[in-house]
Amino acid sequence: MANCQETLNEMYAYLDAELATERATEIIGHLKVCTDCQSAYEFHAEFKSIIRLKAQKDELSEGFLDRLRECFGDDSLKDA
Amino acid sequence: MTPQEDFTHDAMQYAPQLFSTAMRMTRNRNNAEDLVQETFIKAWRSFATYQQGTNLRAWLFRIMTNTYINKYNAQQRKPTETELDDVEELFLYKRLGAVDQSQLSQSAEDQMLSMFTDDEVKNALEELPDQFRIPVLMSDVEGFSYKEIAEILEIPLGTVMSRLHRGRKSMQKMLYEYAKKRGLINEALLPQGDDE
Structure with missing residues (x-):
């Protein structure tokens, strides 16, 4: 099982799904028994999801998708 | 088709x-x-x-x-390790314990969601220098793997990881400053000597 320092160091790699299964299991093992690390983990999981949630919503202007469709298949398009 | x-x-x-x-x-x-x-x-x-x-x-x-x-002319490949202030580990986590509970009625998990507006999160991202902003965008917003980000940016995997790490900490600090400006954080409640 991982200790507190290792868990905090590798918390983001775990959150980003970048840890090998075996290592991820060791981190999960520690999170299950350590409320301090568990709470830090939940905070950062929330932080990551908030960034995604709040920075992903940009309304498209009217007609933008139509203009984009014109990018395909028109050989006469020149560099802007 | x-x-x-x-x-x-x-x-x-x-x-x-x-x-x-x-x-x-x-x-x-x-x-x-x-x-x-x-x-x-x-x-x-x-x-x-x-x-x-x-x-x-x-x-x-x-x-x-x-x-x-x-x-x-984004400064993608320039070495800019000094361009971001060094921010301590778990910056925001260590400080949000100081949020006045009476100002927030939601559960702890919803606190951050209600605390930061869409514009604040977008601004914090946009304030990051390019070489940190793009990896954070690719990972946190777009969900690309470190390997994919390394390929998109044509930089080594280790560089992706260190830029993500520093970019995220810097964003936390910016969001903390926004929250402070809006009076959501009472600095008097912060642990002594833990600031800076």
């Missing part, structure tokens, strides 16, 4: 994601629209070299990132 029609259909599906990322990159709607348009024109011209079944989404983001870097 012909392969060309398939390609167009698939690429168009990613238009909203590409546009959001372009908005964070250029910070301007017209420039963001131009950037996505230029990306699609380049993608279409390179259609012959695109291998069906490979990662179209990463390929499009790579074209867009390169276009952005070239067009806006």
